[in-house]
Amino acid sequence: MVPERLERAPAYNPCMSTVAPSLPPLTNDTFLRACLRLPTEHTPVWLMRQAGRYLPEYRATRDKAGSFMGLATNPEAACEVTLQPLERYALDAAILFSDILTVPDAMGLGLSFATGEGPRFAHPVRDEAAVAKLAVPDMDKLRYVFDAVSTIRRALSDAQGVGRVPLIGFSGSPWTLACYMVEGGGSDDYRLVKTMMYQRPDLMHRILAVNADSVALYLNTQIEAGAQAVMIFDSWGGVLADGAFQEFSLAYTRRVLAQLKKEHDGYRIPHIVFTKGGGLWLDEIADSGCDVVGLDWTVNLGQARARVGERVALQGNLDPNVLFAQPEQIRAEVIKTLDSFGIPGAHSGHVFNLGHGISQFTPPEHVTTLVDTVHEYSRRQRQG
């Protein structure tokens, strides 16, 4: 891991720098500023899976497209659903509508989504021969993703090229992709992938190396297409044992980060790492070279802030199930989260989010309460 760290430029630290980083022209750059721990007037907010099934307009567009993958592979349709939540809510960022499994699909594993079920791979990677065949995919196979990115960026821009809010690109982490590639879909015990990991660590390291280099290229190509921040979803890092997490997940997230563009067109590109269930490894994740660490709801945000200090910004971490409560209860829980992070002071460093994707059963009007409370209350916090 050491060579990867040395290859990487030191993380941007606003306290030590005399020059503020360049930010792209945006009507609302609060999200990017918070990612880089620069002062903001309010705490920015966006929601994982904010373009999704809980919105009736999303379901209408998906039905027109025929399927989830029909939607994800059509740049115009992907752009349409990406913008839908921004019409309803005062969100501070857009996130590319796509799936975390596009990369292994481009490797030839044959991704499909059966109705009512999770993702499936027609050709899971379970033996030495299948591992040997893996290679960084031709990015042309993912053209639909990069086209969606540039289409969304155009749709977000006014006539002068000033964007409403920044656009976030993303990918699954090398380990999370490997889970799906070996299991062939979701799992509740990760038996197949962990059996390979404990029995044939050489094969697992080979899968993860290919995944890391693929993810780095994929995210860099998203950045070139217009993504203004990128996020690595390590959705299944938290199922690993201490020790195995560092060796099989974090080392390869670092390998991605070490290759990622930190700037594009002269503008800083923040990198976010979200490890679901990774609270115990916060210190190590904060040292991975990312700008922002995403947290799930099991983590105490105030303690996490004290722990990471000025190393990284934090993103999170409301339990999505709070959105099933009544508006006054949602408001109370949002305020509790903001109070737990504490008064932002000179550097904000907090991006409000859920601790996991929003549930498809969420009443859409409850999201209004969440977003508006974040903005109102965080403005008041800054006024003291």
Added chain:
Amino acid sequence: MVPERLERAPAYNPCMSTVAPSLPPLTNDTFLRACLRLPTEHTPVWLMRQAGRYLPEYRATRDKAGSFMGLATNPEAACEVTLQPLERYALDAAILFSDILTVPDAMGLGLSFATGEGPRFAHPVRDEAAVAKLAVPDMDKLRYVFDAVSTIRRALSDAQGVGRVPLIGFSGSPWTLACYMVEGGGSDDYRLVKTMMYQRPDLMHRILAVNADSVALYLNTQIEAGAQAVMIFDSWGGVLADGAFQEFSLAYTRRVLAQLKKEHDGYRIPHIVFTKGGGLWLDEIADSGCDVVGLDWTVNLGQARARVGERVALQGNLDPNVLFAQPEQIRAEVIKTLDSFGIPGAHSGHVFNLGHGISQFTPPEHVTTLVDTVHEYSRRQRQG
């Protein structure tokens, strides 16, 4: 929570006591000694779900009994499967064969197990009327459990009444029982139970209070029937947000602990609390008044030991998926776990276990490698 702590006698601390606690007559009392942090010649080991589907002899007995519940409600059959793993492996404790959901079943919720599926309740608790009807069940409805306990104790004893190894009794935690009671079965998002928790905390507190008092009575009756240690399985504590965990899970685990017998027939009864995914709350769980904290594999055992100091013993924490690797790899991972805890010194305080129940797909001969390695290597550790 304060009154509950004050009601409770201070946790037994071998460093501060001048009199060693009384232990029952046993050929092998290593497990009880480790629970109470007394010196042992080796690190004791048992496995969650050690009597279970991975053993062909278990499957044969279950098929004779007709079903899982047929097995659990028949004291002779439950005794038979409880003893099966002790015949194969040099385990240091037996654990009652039963289910964590017997208590809500006795409350009248109608537990069943469909083949290939998890548990189901015919009458889930989802509204005010259903909550109002809940009460501590008549322990006579759980007679089959207490009969199993006394049957197993007899079967473990020689003619002089000396037991081979101690017998552990157990229950689900108040929160974990509530999850199943509200969801009506397993869940992947805990939407129904968390909706009630955030929307109607008054109803959730009422369920949890009834559950806590029921669990305390249930475990005390197991102790009277012969259980020599008891364990509270907070299998779903880890799905709660920080703050909610303390209020809705740990507070009620404490309420159970505050009511539990610390001695029976003059012998000390250790209390174990296992919160799956609870590593971030280790300090608070260690202060709950229990003797032993169970840990899953995400926790670094050495760091956990340093953190809890002399407050509690630790139990865990190998990933059950390690048992799918080859014997030499299993051996290496077991040694890594023992080394992570470190040299036991004057006080042992480590009970080796998995970090979750053993998988039904585990090759039985791999368990031999695990158990024997724990014994051999931990003996060597003590010799320095």
